[in-house]
Amino acid sequence: MLAAATLPPTVATALSVRLLESMVRIRxxxxxxxxxYAGQQMRCPVHLSIGQEAAAAGVCAALRADDLAMSGHRSHAHYLAKGxxxxxxxxxxxxxxxxxxxxRGGSMHLVDLAAGFVGAVPIVGSTIPIATGLAFADRQLKRDRVTVAFLGEAATEEGVFHESANFASLHALPLVFVCENNLYSVYSPMHVRQPAHREVWQLAAGHGIAAHQGDGNDPLAVHELMHAAVAHARAGRGPVFLELKTYRWREHCGPGFDNHIGYRTEAEYLAWRERDPIARFEHRLQQSGEFDELRHAQFKDAVEAEIAAAFAAAQLAPFPAGTSLLHHVYAES
Amino acid sequence: MKSSARELTYAEAIRDAFAVALERDPRVLLLGLGVPDPKGFFGTTLGLQKQFGADRVMDMPCAENGMTGVMLGAALNGLRPVINHQRLDFALLAMDPMCTQAAKWHYMFGGAMKMPVVFRMIIGRGWGQGPQHSQCLHSWFAHIPGLKVVMPTTPHDAKGLLLAAIEDDNPVVFIEHRWLHHLKGEVPAGHYTVPIGPARRARAGRDVTIVAFSYMVLEALEAAEKLAEDGIDAEVIDVRSLRPLDQSLLLASLRKTGRLVVADTGHSTAGMAAEILAIAGESAFGSLRAAPRRVCFPDCPTPTSPSLSAEYYPRAGHIVAAVRATLQRPPNDDDLLVPAGAELDKPNPAFTGPF
Structure with missing residues (x-):
């Protein structure tokens, strides 16, 4: 038997490290x-995903680079996890x-076509049918890509979610609806928006879609669900809906915290912080012996340097010229 | 290609444009509730599903909002969809994907993606279409940067502008008027386009400029004939493209005539006729010899009863009366007379209900 130190990393270990690093980088x-943000130079609304990183990391780790994803207002994590x-x-x-x-866009309109991140918009639910259309075109054009529609649980209250789910189910489209249920739509809790006796995933099941619920703060559990969902969708067996339970730590919009304003309790927030997807996963890897402390420290240093460089470059970069105001209103044929 | 021109109805011209587009480009896709129905969507899609297949000429769930969004995704990912609405009123369910998503997609993502999609909608009128099957809201769409908006009047322009809309890399709102579907005119066979933008001089004249939209071009031409009997020579401009809007033809005409009447199939308040008057005021003020006039819908929803809708819709006579006013001629009570036996809620005497 080989000594543990000389073993090549197992596939499982490689995945775990990838998931942890993806979450840490997003955080x-x-x-x-x-x-x-306090510098008042990022002059656009920002919706931070801190606390919800496991969903983005687990979902995107199960995708091919050429698979597609779209998101909503809280899209930083999805954009980064997709590459x-x-x-x-x-x-x-x-x-x-x-x-x-x-x-032209700001935080609420991220796009990177090379990474397969086709765009995000802040009108709740509006990218769900567009992502459905991406999957529809791939099916029509006989490509074997899968598309992910990232959404929050409030988007399942929008008509377009149901219209898209019905159409995706009807045509067995290669689409995965990834619903992060973080319990609040801005400050409005679930109990004023959805009946307590019905789970969110059941809405999708009602459209004849394979639907599952999982721990959105466990990246391995998310990855396992997503891996099966992608295989299902890519095989032409139709769309899948995943409801991932999670929690937003920071205020709905902005850099701070808003537990004190009265729409949720500090106790609830602290209970969810106990379920920090990163600390919990790091601990788990330590327990299982998959955690390489030195490597992780080096990774964190590298990420901090990467982030510092990105901010420095952004701060030094030129603003778009005022004379470019009318550029891109129409595409030139 | 004069030899290949033949007479088609407007509805047949639309169908012809679809057949040409589907034949030329495998990316073109028609979708809409009832697109492959037995009546062929007022005859505009007859037989196309049989010819091109159910995956290119598609029916859809009754979900205008969601399906419009789905077609945006399809357009981003390699197809060139046309989403069809039998009434403009149904398209209003899809204002978010049309105006907030499609219109801004190229701009807000810094030109990263193109959105080649056509939103086709039909304005209803007559036989009791009433408050919710006859709205003329082209001005709403014309207000939105990033959209193009066309309203062809002739069968020739219907085919040429529809092909231009399908081939455009931007979202185009294509609006037909139900009362134009029976109109006949010369339509070349095969492929041709009418560019989106330029207006059309439908009749040359020197005394007054009548700017008209869609079906009201027909009423304006009838008005011009009546005015000619009184020695008044009217020029009629068919706007065709609301966005972009051809100001040059309008201004050249105004500099010649000095008088303006705008006939719109729509409400006057904050409407397209107001836009034309604004252009005249800003760019041809010195040429105006009389206050311009608008002939538009009154400020109330479309009523259903034939007696009320007869009051509601302006006709050639209203345009004639407006022209007389710009020429400081006395009003003529005969202008608004309805000939005995005329049925104003029918597009033509041969029509029988229902729609």
Whole structure:
């Protein structure tokens, strides 16, 4: 038997490390946004995903690079996990010409086509049918890609969710609906929006879609669900809906915390912090002997350096010229 | 291609454009509730599903909002969809995907993606279409940067502008008027386009400029004939494209005539006729010899009863009366007379209900 130290990393270990690093990178980027936001130079609303990183990491780790994803207002984690370019994202938050939308979009409109991140918009639910259309076109054009529609649980209250789910089910489209249920739509809790006797995933099941519920703070559990969902969708067996239970730590919009304003309790927040997807997973890897402390420390240093470079470049980058105001209103044929 | 021109109805011209587009480009897709129905969507899609297959000429769930969004995704990912609405009123369920998503997609993502999609909608009128099957809201769409908006009047332009809309890399709102579907005109066979933008001089004249939209072009031409009997020579401009809007033809005409009447199939308040008057005021003020006039719908929803809808819809006579006013001529009570036996809620005497 070989000594443990000389074993090549198992596939499982490689995946675990990838999931942990993906989550840590997202957390560090968003914490950096929160720190820099006070400088009043990122002049756009930001919706941070801190606390919800496991869903993005677990879902995207189960995708091929050429698979597609779309998201909503809280899209930083999805963009980064899918491989979206970090400097282009930070520059976009600063409204710079080097941003992924050349300063036309901001935090709520991230895009990186090379990474298969086709876009995010802040009108709740509006990318769900568009993502459905991506899957529809792939099916029509006989490509074997899968598309992910990231949504929050409030988007399942929008008509377009149901219209999209019905159509995706009807045509067995290669689509995975990934619903992060973080319990609040801005400040409105579930009990004023959805009946307590019905789970969110049951809405999708009602459309004849394979639907599952999982722990959105466990990246391995998310990955396992997603791996099966992608295989199902890619095989032409139709769409899948995943409800992932999670919790947003920070305020709905902005860099701070809002537990004190009265829509949720500090106790609830602290209970969810106990279920921190990163600390919990790191602990689990330590327990199982999969955690390489030195490697992880080096990874964190590298990510901090990458983030610092992205912010420095964004701050130095030029703003789009005022004379470019009318550029891109129409595509030139 | 004069030899290949033949007479088609407007509805047949639309069908012809679809057949040409589907034949030329495998990415073109028609979708809409009832697109392959036995009546062929007022005859505009007859036989196309049989010819091109159910995956390119598609029926859909009754879900205008969601399905419009789905077609945006399809457009982003390699198809060139046309989403069809039998009434404009149904398209209003899809204002978010049309105006907030499609119109802004190219701009807000810094030009990263193109959105080649056509939103086709039909304005209803007559036989009791009433408050919710006859809204003329083209001005809503014309207000939105990022959309193109066309309203062809002739069968020739219907085919040419529909092909141009399908081939455009931007979202195009294509609006037909139900009362134009029976109109006949010369339509070349095969492929041709009418560029989106330029207006059309439908009749040359020197005394007054009548700017008209869609079906009201027909009423304006009838008005011009009546005015000619009184020695008044009216020029009629068919706007065709609301966004972009051809100001040059309008302004050249105004500099010649100095008088303006705008006939719109729509409400006057904050409407397209107001836009034309604004252009005249801003760019041809010195040429105006009289206050311009609008001939539009009154400020109330479309009523259903034939007696009320007869009051509601302006006709050629209203345009004639407006022209007389711009020429400081005395009003003529005969202008608004309805000939005995005329049925104003029918597009033509041969029509029998229902729609």
């Amino acid at each position: 560090f980027v968003e914490e950096a946004i929160a720190r820099h 979206g370019d970090l400097p282009a994202m930070i520059a976009e938050l600063y409204g710079k010409a080097t941003g992924c939308c050349q300063g």
